[in-house]
Amino acid sequence: MDTSKKIKILYIDDEPNNLVSFKASFRFDYNVFIANNTDEAIKRLEENPDISVILSDQRMPGMTGVEFFEEIRTEFPNPIRILITGYTDIESVISAINRGHVFRYIKKPWEEADVKSAIDEAHKFYITTNMLAVKNEELQKAYEELDKFAYSATHDMRGPILSVLGIIDLTKNAEEMGEIKEMVGMMENAMLKLDNYIQNLHDHYSIRRGELNITEIDFDNVMKDMSDLYDITSRVKNVRFEKSVQQNGKFRGDDISIKIIANNLLSNAFKYQRKDADDKFVSFSIISENNQAVIIVEDNGIGIPEKNLNDVFTMFFRGANDEIGSGFGLYNVKDALNKINGKIEVSSSEDIGSKFIVTIPSK
Amino acid sequence: MSVDKMNFIVIDDSKLDCFIAEKIILNSGMCESVKVFQQASQALEHIQAVGTAQGTTVVFVDIQMPVMNGFEFVENFEKMPDGLKKNYHMYMLSSSINENDIARVKGYDSVRRFLNKPLTNDTIKAVLEEFNA
Incomplete structure (x- = not known):
């Protein structure tokens, strides 16, 4: 079966039984990775940088789900986080949202439909956020190019114009026909250069904007x-x-x-x-x-x-x-x-x- | 007191702008010699070869040039011996209206000041007057 196009998700739980039953329930819909401790989870994330949703059990020995999410936030900021827990005290919900940046909260025992809808929503959110990052990068590049362009345009477009102005200034004192003709020829070259630049510029923008x-x-x-x-x-x-x-x-x-x-x-x-x-x-x-x-x-x-x-x-x-x-x-x-x-x-x-x-x- | 005629060096990758500068300099009536370079590296070699054998020399150098730009030229020039450097008076020229470039020009001890392109009779007159003090 082709697993390459399925959404990649990671499930962390210290109970091997939970891991097995989770994978069994969702393996047809998603590409499921499992880990029974946080070290292993980090390993899975390193191996699969395109995992888009992480689900974690809250109660694990050594580290809670929220603590785990908080720890991986800097290194793996992109995946969307879902917390699964059987204990629903308000304190842990608040800390999950504030510290772990948790997208959804699922109560144990989970309903398959709830989990699926949470994963699908999380994945949508992941796609949107990532697209935004890509767009941002493109925008940054466009800005930099614009800066460079503004700098160069004053030089490359103004240059030939200023040259021609300089020659015009010279022709005012020139009397010999041969000399004047030479200057006209130079003005022509300057204008050809400017025209060439503008045509290149036109090419540039037709490549950029053109379909x-x-x-x-x-x-x-x-x-x-x-x-x-x-x-x-x-x-x-x-x-x-x-x-x-x-x-x-x-x-x-x-x-x-x-x-x-x-x-x-x-x-x-x-x-x-x-x-x-x-x-x-x-x-x-x-x-x-x-x-x-x-x-x-x-x-x-x-x-x-x-x-x-x-x-x-x-x-x-x-x-x-x-x-x-x-x-x-x-x-x-x-x-x-x-x-x-x-x-x-x-x-x-x-x-x-x-x-x-x-x-x-x-x- | 009026000064003696001076030597000039023009460095600009644009042939046209070199031509203009040369004409303007010759027309000023204050020109002992004028040398034109389209490549900054050749101007550096020239200065090195001439050394102190030549009197006061005014250098007009364009900022935006391929391979070695005006700033790189000045930086290389500033590594030369002091005795040689005091003969040369740099002016940096550009057609760009870029504040950063103009500010950067001020940072070089060997550069007297920034000039706008194109070089005209009036600009060169003003430059020559700076030596009449």
């Missing part, structure tokens, strides 16, 4: 789009562009994410070439079979120093002394891959080249 649109992917079409974008770059920059596509069977995925990934990797491969190299190349291959696509982008450019390999996917990290990097490209790649459950591997050597291998599962 995935899963369709059948024709990788020939992906290749054609990339060829349209990079064939000219290849000629102008004198970089050989090797392409190959192999698609066996259908592949379903999000077209936009796949293109953002391919585009960013290719853009980098062409950008980070060694200026003085003889036989510059970028190779781009797609192999789609057995429900997964492998995209490989390789170049013989400047490479990535080993110490930076872990940072290249970080937002706004720029590893090279060039002025065209926005620190967005590979971050966007990683983000897009996270959304479509893809993986990326990078191997690189300085002055030899880089190789990025992307694996994307079909939906």
